[in-house]
Amino acid sequence: MKRYGRRTSGIESKARTIMALLEINDLFAFYGMAESLHGVSLAVAEGGIIGLIGPNGAGKSTLMDSIMGLTRTRGSIKLDGQELTTKNTAQIVRLNVGYAPExxxxxxxxxxxxxxxxxxxxxxxxxxxxxxxxxxxxxxxxxxxxxxxxxxxxxxxxxxxxxxxxxxxxRIMLVDEPAIGLAPKVCGDIAAALRRLNQESGLTIVITEQNVNFAMSLASRLYVLETGRIRMSGTVEELKADPETKRAYFGQ
Ligand SMILES: Nc1ncnc2c1ncn2[C@@H]1O[C@H](COP(=O)(O)OP(=O)(O)O)[C@@H](O)[C@H]1O
Ligand SMILES: [Mg+2]
Incomplete structure (x- = not known):
């Protein structure tokens, strides 16, 4: 049984039974012969927001491309129990997976x-x-x-x-580094819009960011992706409890 981070407000707390809308298991992704993801697993609850953080080249965009059927993969990506890896991009879009690429x-x-x-x-x-x-x-x-x-x-x-x-x-939207290169005020507007979509429409959101503060302001659960692997996941508090993660992503 998977655990999800708790929030005090919003759709997630209203969910009857918290189940994963998107569930990725042991995913490998390839560009030609090069392997860019090496066994990634994660789950996003219906109505939830997760943040995928990690440095440049970690594989964040590759993961989103893979969900959309844009890379060659091995492993499983399930949306509401339906396997996506056997579908093409047009079919995946028709299953209401939205993508705002980097x-x-x-x-x-x-x-x-x-x-x-x-x-x-x-x-x-x-x-x-x-x-x-x-x-x-x-x-x-x-x-x-x-x-x-x-x-x-x-x-x-x-x-x-x-x-x-x-x-x-x-019903689920993949948003790749929406805050990149934007002024703080504009980042705030974008974050507010995403929060509103989540809270008013129950839109499930996967967001990638190098800007940890931006991801933190939205997501109930964060995954740290480094060189194609999930190094750790949890709530902001759980991530901060790990000294190395704290140093790398939260300063000091
Ligand atoms: N189109 C591509 N062809 C070959 N290699 C790629 C391609 N896109 C990304 N990569 C490689 O995959 C790895 C992950 O990249 P990427 O997913 O873009 O990372 P991030 O989005 O976290 O910065 C990097 O080593 C990158 O060089
Ligand atoms: Mg990227």
Whole structure:
């Protein structure tokens, strides 16, 4: 039986039976012949937020790519009991797994509106409602709606990236380093939006970060990924109790 971190508020505490929505077991991932993940296991409770922290090159993006069927893998990735490793990326998106990749590949010469529509191809019936939801979450995008995406600030582009993932009506969203290169105020806005999605819509979120403070502000449980392996996992308090982890990720 897996244990999950406790929180005092939010969806997680309301869950009837806490069960894993996403469960990864002994996952290996390969780019060509190179093995980038060496037996990773983790679980995300329905309605939960987990943070995946670790230095550059640890395999954080590889793990997200693997969930989306973008790498060659061995091992198991189950969403609500369904094996994902035998499915292709389009099928995985249709199972409502949303992905906001690192340095999102947005189309700079297309408008914000059109970049968002690209995310909507699996959920055309909900297009208007989802657009409304994105604009409600990030009101600045309403102002920028018909502007070329390449003219936006870094923070606004990050919002378009999250918005594009939301256009698929995800039940779980993978968010790769959303705070990278952003000013603290903008990081705060992004964190608030993710928290709101979790608390109001029960969206399950997996977030990777090198910025531990950002991950900590959202996640009930953190996993430390180093050179393709989970070195430790637990609540912030549990991680801080380990002197080496404390030194590496929390200062001193
Ligand atoms: N497309 C790729 N082809 C080959 N190797 C890659 C590719 N992407 C990442 N890697 C390698 O996989 C390892 C993990 O990288 P990555 O998942 O990007 O780490 P992180 O996101 O934690 O910075 C690194 O050694 C990196 O060089
Ligand atoms: Mg990365």
């Amino acid at each position: 340095r999102a590949h947005l189309f700079p010469f297309m408008t914000v509106h059109d970049n968002l529509l690209i995310g909507a191809y699996t959920a055309r019936g909900k297009l208007e409602r989802n657009l409304e939801r994105v604009m409600d979450l990030f009101p600045i995008l309403q102002t920028r709606r018909y502007q070329e995406t390449g003219t936006l600030s870094g923070g606004e582009r990050q919002m378009v990236s999250l918005g594009r993932a939301l256009m698929t009506t995800p």
